[in-house]
Amino acid sequence: MRRYNPQIKYVLGVRKAIRWIVAGLVFFVALMQSGYAQEKQGEIEYLATKAEDFYPANMDSSIYYAEFLYSLIKSEGLNSPFEEQMLDLQGRIYRRLGEPKKSEDFFKQSIVLSQQKNNVKQLGDSYNRIGLLYRGTGRYDEALESYQKSIAFKEEDENILSAAGTLNNLGSLYRIMGEKEKAYESYLKSIEIKEELGDELSVGGAYLNLGNWLSEEAEYENAMIYYQKFSDLMKSVKDTVGLSMVISNIGNIHFSQGAYASALENYLESLSLFQQAEINDDRLMASKLEDIGLVYDKQGYSRQAISYFNRALLVYEKYEDPERKGSIFQNIGTIYENLNLPDSALYFYNLAISEYDALNNKELGAFVYNNIGVIYNVQKEYDTALQYFEKALDTYEKSSNERELAEVYLNLGSNYYFRSDFDQALSFFQKSLENALRTDNLSVETKALSAISDVYKIKNDFPKAYEYLARHNTMKDSLLNSEKTKVIEELITKYETEKKDAEIKVLSAEQAQNEALIQQRNAENKLLVIGLIALFGAIIGIVSWFIYHTRKKRIIASQKEDIYQKEIDAILDNQQLKTIGAMLEGQDKERKRLASELHDRLGSILSLVKLYFSSLNEDIKDKQPELYNHFEEGNKFLDDAFLEVRAIIKEMHEGKISGDGLKNDVNELLSKVSKIGVDVQSNINLSMDLETHVEINVFRIIQEALSNALKYSKANVIELLLSDGETLTLKIKDNGIGFDPKQIEISDTDKESYGVGNMENRVKLLDGKFQLQTAKGKGVDIEIQIPLN
Structure with missing residues (x-):
């Protein structure tokens, strides 16, 4: 029988107390660790959200948060999917910044890390994005492989909607590679999935790409259907950038149909919407500058066209974009060809060929070969010209590009016409006409009709010569009207x-x-x-x-x-x-x-x-x-x-304006203003003839300024200086009541903005500089400088 021992009882009590204390400490430490982990996870999610939110509007802030979060995860030894996500984000950022090597490196790091962690979702996203990078740099085979892997991973993750997005990208790749049936199949499959899932916003990209594809195939009516769907969608979600993009594409259709006035209207609206969006995307801006340059070229304003092309080229060189660089070189070559400067034209055409060869895109090269053939035709080097035409013909016949075939057939006909082989020439001119009619190519149709008429004249078949000449005149009228309908409607x-x-x-x-x-x-x-x-x-x-x-x-x-x-x-x-x-x-x-x-x-x-x-x-x-x-x-x-x-x-x-020149027109306008009691002090010193579009725009600016001085500023003294040299200088000053310049910045209408927007836009179209100084009670002082060289 054990005897009661108070000392033992005391020891047991102490041990029990120690166990409770230890358990409490363990619980407290676990509680602290749990709170720390939750706090750390919250911090990581916050940083990841900030990094993604800043992309793409503020690249610097986005990359700061991405780098900071990636370093934090590494230093803390955490196992977080945000690690590979931040690598992927940096890949996207450097792709946008035009640094493809850095972009590729970050995408590959993200893919390797995702494979180690078996992060299927991130693998699907990163393969899709590296595919976009490869496509943009002409590495089409690698892009194709990346897209196919992306689709496989997204289907494994049961992310069908995201897979449909990659299918849309795949369609665009097939389109560039010239595999039209596969492109069409991919677009339709993507649209079908998105429409079935009821995701209207996501289906927009597929609408746009399918519209682009149909436009390239000259199926303009069908292209406009998908463009309109995309436009309606962008308006409903108030996506200004997307709306700007589709309006530009509609302008491309009008441009292809020869309706240059409508095309310019679309391009300027697109540029305005893009600027309103305040998106820092140089490449999109460059594409719009290029479009405006094309319209100026078609309207005969060569200097302005080359200026816009060079501004776009600086951007494309920065981003190492061979396709767009080739396009710019090609366009500048065309201008020099039209200016009858064949050596300069051939120089730029060959630059374009070298860019297109790097892409292995035969259709783009074929277009330039056709142009080079035209130059040698004019120089009477008919054998050399024929070689280039046949290169273009071979490519277009293989791709069944009837629209471009119409152009090549026309040039082949001219080649044989110059050789006095009129039977062969007539055969090619007839083929050109048939293809032009099928593809609604009014410009080529008009030229082909004229050429056929010329052949029949030489053959002394005057009734047929007259028949085709009459058709030529009718078509030329149609083409002229399609260009000018909106401009001279009244x-x-x-x-x-x-x-x-x-x-x-x-x-x-x-x-x-x-x-x-x-x-x-x-x-x-x-x-x-x-x-x-x-x-x-x-x-x-x-x-x-x-x-x-x-x-x-x-x-x-x-x-x-x-x-x-x-x-x-x-x-x-x-x-x-x-x-x-x-x-x-x-x-x-x-x-x-x-x-x-x-x-x-x-x-x-x-x-x-x-x-x-x-x-x-x-x-x-x-x-x-x-x-x-x-x-x-x-x-x-x-x-x-x-x-x-x-x-x-x-x-x-x-x-020109009235037929008497800018100086006389301005003097006459000033005399009319002085008759209503305004003291007009003018000094007009013009020593050279100005281009018509410069005279018209400068005259309109002066009209606007005088109207503003009378309507808003209520001036009774107006000073005007107009002189030329290397630049055209226009200064207009009044002694009116002036206005608050800040009111212009928040105004949406001409009335509220005192017409300043109209004047400034006209100056911009002339590559000039516009300055306005005013304040309430201090009159208005306008100075404009327009380059003339």
């Missing part, structure tokens, strides 16, 4: 009835001439001569009518212009100077349009009649000598008609 409405009546009369006369000519070929010589003299009388009648009618229009236009000038006083008083500006510009464009129409339509018919008379000269001299003197007199009358028509064309083309 003027077309005013002149439409009168113009149609004139065209009906001219075309009726042309048809009568054609029938008379066919009958005369089969008649006896005497009847032939009589018929031709009658025909000549009809032609002289038409020429006289057309000259009278044109002069009448010019007199009416001049009278209207006088009326407009007389109304300037009232218009200034009623704050409507812009209306007068628009009408004067419209008159200038209408005058040039009529000159072009007179040259193309009546000039062509007179040439054909002259050709008939020349072919009959010897027959009449030998067989009908008693009529030869009358025949010679008729020829002289026809020559006089030629000279009269050319004089009218020259006179109509020389008009």
Whole structure:
């Protein structure tokens, strides 16, 4: 029997107390560790969110948080999926910054780490993104492999929606590689998945890419359907960048159809939306600069076009983008070709070929080969030209690119035409016309019709020559109208009835001439001569009518212009100077349009009649000598008609704003302003002729400034200085009440912004500098510098 021992009981109590204390300490330490872990996890998630949120709007902040979080995870020895995610983010950042080597390195690090951790989700994302990098740098095979791996990992992760996004990217890759069926299949599969899942926002990318593909295939109506879907989606989510992108693509369609005015409108709207979005994306900005350069090139403004191309080229060189660099070199080459500088054109074309060869993109190269062939054609090196045309032909026939085939066939026809192989030339011209009709290529269609007419003239098949010439004139009118519809819509409405009546009369006369000519070929010589003299009388009648009618229009236009000038006083008083500006510009464009129409339509018919008379000269001299003197007199009358028509064309083309030049127009405007009680002090010193578009824009700027001085500033003294040299300098100062410049920055309308936006935009289009100084009660001081070299 154990005896009670107080000491033992004390020891046991102490041990029990120690056990409780130790357990409490262990629990406390565990509690502290749990709280620390939760706190650390919260910090990591916060940093990751900040890093992703700053991308892509603020790259510097995004990369700071990504690097900081990655270092934190490594230093703490933590096992977190954010480690590979931050590597992936840095890959995306450096891809955007145009550093492909760094970008590739970070993506590969992310992939290796994800494989070690079996992070399937991150593997799917990183392979997709490195695929985008490879595609952008021309490494198409590696891009294809990366996309296929991405899709496999995303399907394993059961992330079907994300896999559909990669399918969309895959379609774009197949499109670049020229595998059209696979591209179309990938796009449709991506759209089907996204629409089935009801993810409207995600399906937008597929709409856009499919629209791009259809546009490249010249299926413009179908392309516009998908562009419209994408546009509606971007408007609903207020995505300004996406809307800017699709409007630019719609501009590309108008550009391809030859509607350059509509294309420029789209490109400028796209640029404005992009600037509103305040996104730091140089490559997107460069693409918009390139588009505007293309329109300037088509409208004949070579200096402005090259300026925009060079600005875009600086960006593409920074990002090592061979496809876009090749495109810029190609466009500059085309400008020099049009300026008849073949050596410079060939230099830039060869630069483009070297960039495209690095991409192994034969279709892009084929386009340049075709252009090089044209240069050698002009230089009469027909064998060399033929080699380049055949290179382009081989590529386009393999890819079934009917639109570009139309262009190549046309150039091959020209090659054989210059060799005097007219049968072969006619065969290629007919092929060109057939392809142009199938692909709605109005520009090539017009050229092919003219070329076929020329061949039939040489073959002495005048009825067919006339038939194709008439079709050529009709198509040329269609192309002209498609370019200018929106620009001169109001003027077309005013002149439409009168113009149609004139065209009906001219075309009726042309048809009568054609029938008379066919009958005369089969008649006896005497009847032939009589018929031709009658025909000549009809032609002289038409020429006289057309000259009278044109002069009448010019007199009416001049009278209207006088009326407009007389109304300037009232218009200034009623704050409507812009209306007068628009009408004067419209008159200038209408005058040039009529000159072009007179040259193309009546000039062509007179040439054909002259050709008939020349072919009959010897027959009449030998067989009908008693009529030869009358025949010679008729020829002289026809020559006089030629000279009269050319004089009218020259006179109509020389008009600029009013026809008197910028200096006279500005002086006349200032005199009108002074008549309403304003003290106008001017100094105009212009020593050179300015380009028409410069004169028009400068005149509009002066109108806007004067209107503002009267409407808003309420000035009674206006000073104007206008001089030229290396730059055109314009200074306008008034003593009015001025305004707060900050009000312009927050204004959305012309009225609230005092018209400053209009003036500044016109100056930007001329690559000039615009400065405005004002304050409430201190008047307005405007200074503008526009480069002229």
